[in-house]
Amino acid sequence: MRPVYMITGGITKFTKANPEKDFRLMVKEAFDYALADVPGLGREDIDGSVCSYFSDHFTRQLKAGAMVQDYLGLCPKPSRRVEGGGATGGLGFQSAWEAVASGRMECCLAMGFETMSRVNTWKGNEFIALASDTNFDYPVGGFYTGYYAMMVRRHMHEFGTTVEQMAKVAVKNHANALHNPYAQSPARLSVGDVRSSPMVSTPLTILDCCQMSDGAAVAILASEETVKRLGVRPVRVSGLGCGTDAMRMADRPHGKVPLLPHEDEADYAQLKYPGVHSFRGGRSAAAQAYAMAGIRNPAQDLDFVELHDAYTSSEIQTYEDLGLCRYGEGGAFVDAGAPFLANLDYGLDFSGMERFARIPVNPSGGLLACGHPVGATGLMQAVFAFWQLQGSIQKHLGDGTLQLPEPRRGLIHSHAGTGTYITVSILEAE
């Protein structure tokens, strides 16, 4: 396989409802932005596309991807749809990588969207819950927040994680988003605000959960020859992994923790894994991506992470799957301040960084604050990671606050269901 680079990206502002624009126009906006950012790059350079969107129920339009391809003026070039629940965008990104790595295309467009405002929030939750087993899970009270609430309840039981630690994740991501004009719900919050907001599924309040959104995002991936021809400042996609788990979280048998290079079997002698408190697919995806990118100790070898924080709880669970800290340490990792940006004041007191390496997580604001238009989300992460590594946050956000000092390597993580599909991709500045 040959090296693959991300050469540009674009996103629309994520909003609760954008009835002024349909999915075709939103993707076109993101696409035109991405093209305009690279002088000399035009539609004629795109060899084909991958379109990522989750639910046909939300669009009430089958084969919506074909309409996007048409609207962007890319017919009769190759295209396909990729779908895998919440991980749809991450899977689309990796599918575009495959098209270039294999030599099938020199330049491939990954384009994703979701328009979730076409139904009310509770009907939307019902649609999302249809992505759980419709024989055994959905009819019992199908509700993803309920599933995640059960998972974190077990995480609290096993490891002593607290609701205040979870609330600090919401404080962090909403505060980061104050400097991201693309984000849907930037806010300055306190732990008290999060805990006193309406209870959705105990112990998760509404501020522990991401919001539904309308939005689109694109990432354009290309070969080395294309990068040289265009003279762009590329970011190399140096590692990829994808993991899966049983559709029903009730079905997860117990086994041993698949270890990362910096971990020891003795760390987890007593741990029944993955149970419902951890994501085996996330650990598996991370292990593959780290092996490919030559990462030995992720918290030291990575400069930032954009991960799938559909819930504050799943951000904490994912720190552990990615090996930023050990299983069970996710809550303490937050208390220490490790995933926070050094240059922002969050109104929180941290316990100190003796145990952990600082690694900013979701500097963009993540799903919690940016919103989660499902098929666009994984690509939104790619775009923010790309701008970080290019050093172009100021240019694209009109505010340089979130720009990390010379980051070399970032990780993006896309996640579906109760952990059914999970992708991890590593991006590196050249």
Add this chain to the structure above:
Amino acid sequence: MNKNAKLPETEEGTVLFNVDPIMLKYHYEIDYLHSYAQDSPFFAGLAQKKLLGSHCPACETTYATPRSHCMDCGGATHWTELPQCGRVHTFTTCHFGGEAFLKETPFTLILVEFDGAETLFLSRLLGADPDEVRIGMEVQARFVRNSKFLATDVYFVPA
């Protein structure tokens, strides 16, 4: 040929939700024929007040939520009756939910663990206030009398 051909019009209106942009509101409903297929014996079992799981004879694994083939070896499993007493593995009380379940809120979901089974079973817990539920508490299966052939034909109460 008729140059004056006209489409017959009806008196039915359209619900305009918004005018700029134009947004229509309409109802969408379908009848669907959902087959439980190989999972059918589980739902027949609920009607007989039995909780059926699956057992893989090769791996000696018992699945508390049935599956007709083993996730480890791929071999066919056989049906096995589960105990009707178990323990709460984890729980939540839902104050909101998907639209179909909003009218039932608040309701408590639990994952039940059974002695002798390697995996869990999702169900509802009745008869306990949200702050009375604990991980590890013993629960007992109950079955609705008028079977609906849904997974909710079984629910749990404190033992």
